[in-house]
Amino acid sequence: MFDPVEKLKEFIRFPSVSADSKFKEGMRGAQEFVSGLLGSMGFAVEVVKTDLHPIILAHRGGDAAWPHVIIYGHYDVQPADPLNLWQSPAFEPTIRGNRIYGRGAADNKGPLMTHITAVGQLLEQNPNLPLRITFLIEGEEEMGSPSFLPFLERYKDTLKKADLVFLSDTGIPNEKQMVITAGLRGLVTFEIEAVGPKSDLHSGLHGGVLLNPIQALVDLCATLHTPDGRVNIPGYYDDVLDVEPWERDELKKLGGNEADYLKFLGIGSFHTPPGITPFEAVRFFPTLEFNGFGGGYQGEGGKTVIPSRAFVKISCRLVANQDPEKIKALVYRTIEARAPQGVKLRIVDGHTGLPYVVVPPGRTNTPKGQSPVLAQAFRATDAAVTEIWGKSPLYLREGGSVPIIGEIKRVLGLDSVMMGLFLPEDNLHAPNESFDLDVMKKGIETSRRILAAIAKK
Amino acid sequence: MFDPVEKLKEFIRFPSVSADSKFKEGMRGAQEFVSGLLGSMGFAVEVVKTDLHPIILAHRGGDAAWPHVIIYGHYDVQPADPLNLWQSPAFEPTIRGNRIYGRGAADNKGPLMTHITAVGQLLEQNPNLPLRITFLIEGEEEMGSPSFLPFLERYKDTLKKADLVFLSDTGIPNEKQMVITAGLRGLVTFEIEAVGPKSDLHSGLHGGVLLNPIQALVDLCATLHTPDGRVNIPGYYDDVLDVEPWERDELKKLGGNEADYLKFLGIGSFHTPPGITPFEAVRFFPTLEFNGFGGGYQGEGGKTVIPSRAFVKISCRLVANQDPEKIKALVYRTIEARAPQGVKLRIVDGHTGLPYVVVPPGRTNTPKGQSPVLAQAFRATDAAVTEIWGKSPLYLREGGSVPIIGEIKRVLGLDSVMMGLFLPEDNLHAPNESFDLDVMKKGIETSRRILAAIAKK
Numbered sequence: 001m002f003d004p005v006e007k008l009k010e011f012i013r014f015p016s017v018s019a020d021s022k023f024k025e026g027m028r029g030a031q032e033f034v035s036g037l038l039g040s041m042g043f044a045v046e047v048v049k050t051d052l053h054p055i056i057l058a059h060r061g062g063d064a065a066w067p068h069v070i071i072y073g074h075y076d077v078q079p080a081d082p083l084n085l086w087q088s089p090a091f092e093p094t095i096r097g098n099r100i101y102g103r104g105a106a107d108n109k110g111p112l113m114t115h116i117t118a119v120g121q122l123l124e125q126n127p128n129l130p131l132r133i134t135f136l137i138e139g140e141e142e143m144g145s146p147s148f149l150p151f152l153e154r155y156k157d158t159l160k161k162a163d164l165v166f167l168s169d170t171g172i173p174n175e176k177q178m179v180i181t182a183g184l185r186g187l188v189t190f191e192i193e194a195v196g197p198k199s200d201l202h203s204g205l206h207g208g209v210l211l212n213p214i215q216a217l218v219d220l221c222a223t224l225h226t227p228d229g230r231v232n233i234p235g236y237y238d239d240v241l242d243v244e245p246w247e248r249d250e251l252k253k254l255g256g257n258e259a260d261y262l263k264f265l266g267i268g269s270f271h272t273p274p275g276i277t278p279f280e281a282v283r284f285f286p287t288l289e290f291n292g293f294g295g296g297y298q299g300e301g302g303k304t305v306i307p308s309r310a311f312v313k314i315s316c317r318l319v320a321n322q323d324p325e326k327i328k329a330l331v332y333r334t335i336e337a338r339a340p341q342g343v344k345l346r347i348v349d350g351h352t353g354l355p356y357v358v359v360p361p362g363r364t365n366t367p368k369g370q371s372p373v374l375a376q377a378f379r380a381t382d383a384a385v386t387e388i389w390g391k392s393p394l395y396l397r398e399g400g401s402v403p404i405i406g407e408i409k410r411v412l413g414l415d416s417v418m419m420g421l422f423l424p425e426d427n428l429h430a431p432n433e434s435f436d437l438d439v440m441k442k443g444i445e446t447s448r449r450i451l452a453a454i455a456k457k
Numbered sequence: 458m459f460d461p462v463e464k465l466k467e468f469i470r471f472p473s474v475s476a477d478s479k480f481k482e483g484m485r486g487a488q489e490f491v492s493g494l495l496g497s498m499g500f501a502v503e504v505v506k507t508d509l510h511p512i513i514l515a516h517r518g519g520d521a522a523w524p525h526v527i528i529y530g531h532y533d534v535q536p537a538d539p540l541n542l543w544q545s546p547a548f549e550p551t552i553r554g555n556r557i558y559g560r561g562a563a564d565n566k567g568p569l570m571t572h573i574t575a576v577g578q579l580l581e582q583n584p585n586l587p588l589r590i591t592f593l594i595e596g597e598e599e600m601g602s603p604s605f606l607p608f609l610e611r612y613k614d615t616l617k618k619a620d621l622v623f624l625s626d627t628g629i630p631n632e633k634q635m636v637i638t639a640g641l642r643g644l645v646t647f648e649i650e651a652v653g654p655k656s657d658l659h660s661g662l663h664g665g666v667l668l669n670p671i672q673a674l675v676d677l678c679a680t681l682h683t684p685d686g687r688v689n690i691p692g693y694y695d696d697v698l699d700v701e702p703w704e705r706d707e708l709k710k711l712g713g714n715e716a717d718y719l720k721f722l723g724i725g726s727f728h729t730p731p732g733i734t735p736f737e738a739v740r741f742f743p744t745l746e747f748n749g750f751g752g753g754y755q756g757e758g759g760k761t762v763i764p765s766r767a768f769v770k771i772s773c774r775l776v777a778n779q780d781p782e783k784i785k786a787l788v789y790r791t792i793e794a795r796a797p798q799g800v801k802l803r804i805v806d807g808h809t810g811l812p813y814v815v816v817p818p819g820r821t822n823t824p825k826g827q828s829p830v831l832a833q834a835f836r837a838t839d840a841a842v843t844e845i846w847g848k849s850p851l852y853l854r855e856g857g858s859v860p861i862i863g864e865i866k867r868v869l870g871l872d873s874v875m876m877g878l879f880l881p882e883d884n885l886h887a888p889n890e891s892f893d894l895d896v897m898k899k900g901i902e903t904s905r906r907i908l909a910a911i912a913k914k
Binding site: 019020078079081085143144171185187189191196197198199201202203204205206207208209210211212214215217218219221222223225229261265266267268269270271272278281282285286287289290291292293294295296297298301302303304305306307310312313315317341342343344350351398399400401424427428429430431 | 642644646648653654655656657658659660661662663664665666667668669671672674675676678679680682684686718722723724725726727728729735738739742743744746747748749750751752753754755756757758759760761762763764767769770772774798799800801807808855856857858886
């Protein structure tokens, strides 16, 4: 059996930034690395071409009566900039203390390697394990998985026969508390560009004459929230579901401490709508967030210029039962209605992602006729976690988005068991991303037990 | 007498970029060239050391009863990059048609050579001309003249005895219409930085919990203007002077065409307060302009991040009678009062520049007791321009800033006669800068007549 940490190092060394075409080589390297590894474990590997980055489909067949688990992961990572804030190079895996540092260490190379290792160990112990396993590993997660839906449609007939999806691309609050993610937020992303004069202008010679594109965007963006922290778009909250009592109970068990959270974020106060705690806000309510704003002179000192254009990058996080297409239409309509005179506004579509919710067996709102293999997987997870982590997992919705989980549900009808593996201090999408090697170790053990328990008895 | 075009070519060949220490040699070359030329014309040249680039002070004395004119200019130029956009090398003067191309051709080497030539011709014709002349030629204009104020303070006692300053560092609308610049806007620049969480955050994991620094700045900046295009800071317009009827008349004579101006700027509509034309707005009213806004992800595509900080770079253009320090205090106080909770705001001081206005003799608001030599200079200018350019000059305020003109007024008590010499198509601060040789020829003749007329009768 391979050493999972050494393998993870190899994996991190490929700079697989999917959103930037400069990293084509790194993308190919990461894909070939994973394909090779799964092939060496006896999986039948198919590298499925897409318009952009291929999807790895690695299959271990068997008797049609055996349960069939799809293990999902992604081999692409976020851009690593600003590079100067990294303590060690982003693509040079470095171990400090019990952590491995590097872009993608936690999102998602470490967790993916956790499951690959668990499967490898399991098959080494029991080469005849009565479980069908399909690894489905994509390369476009960090850019919104544009090829995933066409892929699902194409492979629908085969994949829908599986029983469930098992993955780790969500978080846990600390290294002692496992969380099974019971819901994810959806996503709508887009960019607004404001175009003014045909070239940058001298702010002395022409200042006062025209609407500055930065000002146009600032004025527009300031209308998108109410002062008390809600999104100021008519109809935005219409489809948001009431939170179930058992969900509030789970959240209570999490016992989040507001003072600690403020300290962790490094801020002086929260900014949530009245009566909503930050722990509720991030799980149960939608947002509209400015991810980037640029225009005019960005360098040191000043330059007295009126820029010819400015842009803002926006993402909306949506919660269960909100339809991204409907929200997108609402938001675009509102922006167009509030568009200032004097500049041209252009909305550039980003991507959308479905929100998702899954209810473990025995809750007030567990769907009738929940798949027995899914229920068994949840029970196996509960048992394995209680054994290895010393206490039961919590079943919590999470603020992040894994849009393909909602797509899998919609297209294949399959639910997902999402075993959280990354910690708040892992710095996902930020400089100095890292992954806790003790969590990885416990994760391997947990994954192995869960898969063994799902296998046919 | 030297050939002014040949001398201008020599001058342009020195790459005197003040802001870039790589051009130290070029700066020294240009300085020695000007000092040598003025020395050869009989001037007593003093090269005044400063912390950075020396100031040339070249004096022609005479009887204390003779009028005394300071001729201002600068021997430094803007950086020439992007070099690949130049049709001929930036520091290799090239004549095409009636224009000489090269960095600094118009700003300010051509206009400065115009006045040096005029003085040379005048003294050749009449070596006993009853006029005292001091050339004051700095080398830091293109970097905000940091050494100029200390220099003024140091030489105040000598320089304040002069009668007026004469210069050409402003523009004219076309080669047929001379403009005497009657006012310049002042300047206050600063930057606001909003600091939120201690590092960039994942907008899924934490979105909805805290105030995004971009949102904080957007909300703040949106309060700084009224929808109708005024600056929304209490007291901002208190000291703005009413526009005098003669100023409106001059502007009417300019006959600016709004449709042409829209086309030139490449915009669909102006954005000026009600009842104010764009030609008035740029000359008579202050602005608050966003010169740069940056925060979060600026690259291609998207990144779902909540940035840890964001900034906006702001410049306020001020008009006559507004005090930059007072306005700065008003603006800072307003920003602090409107600072949103949940982020830290930091204001970073930029620089300030005094606005300036000078009223030619015989206007409704000409100051009582205007210096007779200044009045005589304006009348001489009017006569010379009418004779040589075929029509009277216009006396117009301009939207740009030449902060040292206000400093000269404040410290020395001297007014300036600003004879415009560069055309919109001269491409100041841009690639393919050039200077119109016909304008130069007419400028030499005009300057000579003006100086002759100022000389003691």
